[in-house]
């Protein structure tokens with residue numbers, strides 16, 4: 001293909017193309033997308049204004065209620081006291097030792113849950129008989145109240161970190177597994193036909209079709225899983241051991257330091273947010289093509 | 302008509318169907334989708350399969366494309382047999398480019414990566430793939446959109462990208478199953494013109510399925526009319542309008558006469 005050939009063909013084609021560009025609304029789309037994008041950016045900025053505003057309103061209402069009702073600080077401390085407790089909390093090195101323990105347990109549990117959940121999920125999603133065999137057990141693990149297992153796991157794995165890691169893993173496991181199965185199963189038959197017609201090897205089918213197609217589902221499972229894993233780790237810490245944010249929380253409760261209790265809850269919420277946004281960042285990295293990541297959605301015509 | 306791909310029309314390949322038959326379903330409830338069918342398609346010919354829905358057009362095309370196996374009979378691509386036992390012949394498969402009713406682009410690949418997918422699977426180096434994807438994008442009229450995600454394209458543009466992908470590995474035969482069926486009438490006319498241009502530029506053998514009489518008469522060298530229950534060839538009708546055909550041809554008397562003759566036969570089937 002010579003450069004000249006390209007130019008020549010380009011001009012010859014122009015009339016046809018211009019004609020059907022308008023027909024297809026390509027130009028229309030370009031015109032439309034400018035204000036649409038502005039509206040989207042405005043929409044994206046909105047929470048940055050409303051969230052602090054709503055939090056402020058909530059805190060003011062809380063403050064007013066405590067002032068007016070004269071409620072005991074043991075039941076509901078005023079926001080200022082919680083603020084003081086929280087600033088005290090985050091400058092204490094102890095807090096960060098506990099935070100590190102909880103974060104470590106959550107991440108380790110999440111890691112194992114992901115490894116086993118994705119691995120098993122891929123197998124279950126592909127092998128029909130395996131799904132039939134394993135499904136009752138999968139449902140059983142979902143139906144059993146997982147907190148009921150916590151004391152047992154502490155008996156088995158001790159008061160240290162291993163029991164918390166196992167608990168976090170069990171909590172995080174289920175959404176990762178079910179979403180992986182769903183992802184593997186929801187392969188588009190049309191996409192499969194494309195790969196068959198191209199005589200693609202199994203490895204290519206996996207790399208270019210099965211894996212990317214399941215990825216959004218897996219990441220959704222992980223998003224839920226990591227937050228549940230954090231809950232699992234904290235619940236484990238309630239019941240055994242002397243480290244972690246869960247332990248910190250129970251210790252403050254036993255000391256009747258309600259303002260500190262609030263401060264720990266706020267701190268834990270922050271940790272939860274960090275995890276959640278961490279997965280969001282991974283999502284952006286791994287599936288930039290997906291609607292859930294896109295900054296500019298376009299409707300399918 | 303400028304030539305776009307370095308390839309002479311003699312590089313095309315013919316197709317021969319010998320007593321090709323297809324049954325679906327179980328032994329208890331068999332569905333006879335296509336009764337024994339013989340058909341010769343010449344190298345470089347543009348054949349349109351026309352018929353009401355359920356007459357086995359998709360079945361026939363999917364068998365030609367190696368996606369499903371005929372219950373009986375043989376399909377030859379050039380001099381090679383497509384199916385032996387339940388094995389597809391890889392060499393024959395490489396001669397085929399498929400375009401489906403849906404664009405079936407992979408949403409996780411950019412338009413260029415989608416177009417170049419057949420090349421990637423064949424181990425073509427990245428630089429060459431980029432060059433070829435740009436060339437093909439230009440051929441189907443979506444230059445400038447190579448780095449977009451498929452979801453950013455309109456329906457017509459996505460189908461253009463799908464056509465570009467089917468051409469990427471330079472197959473000698475293009476099989477298209479109602480490729481423009483989901484598009485509005487105006488876009489469809491434009492796509493028919495584009496397809497004619499691409500076909501004239503590349504000299505490929507094209508088998509196109511449609512249920513639009515106008516599309517069939519406009520594009521075909523030969524129309525193969527299929528009738529349903531079970532699917533079989535009802536009529537083979539040569540179309541001899543000069544090329545390149547313009548959209549205005551559709552309002553000419555001879556065009557409309559042929560279209561109405563086809564419509565009569567189709568109505569007789571119902």
Ligand SMILES: Nc1ncnc2c1ncn2[C@@H]1O[C@H](COP(=O)(O)OP(=O)(O)O)[C@@H](O)[C@H]1O
Pocket residue numbers: 325326332333334352353354355356357358359360361532
């Ligand atoms: N996978 C399948 N299983 C059972 N029956 C099928 C299957 N695919 C198609 N059929 C039947 O075969 C006949 C032909 O279908 P198809 O080839 O899709 O027709 P067309 O594309 O002309 O509309 C129809 O009666 C349809 O119901």
Ligand SMILES: [Mg+2]
Pocket residue numbers: 358359360
């Ligand atoms: Mg069909």
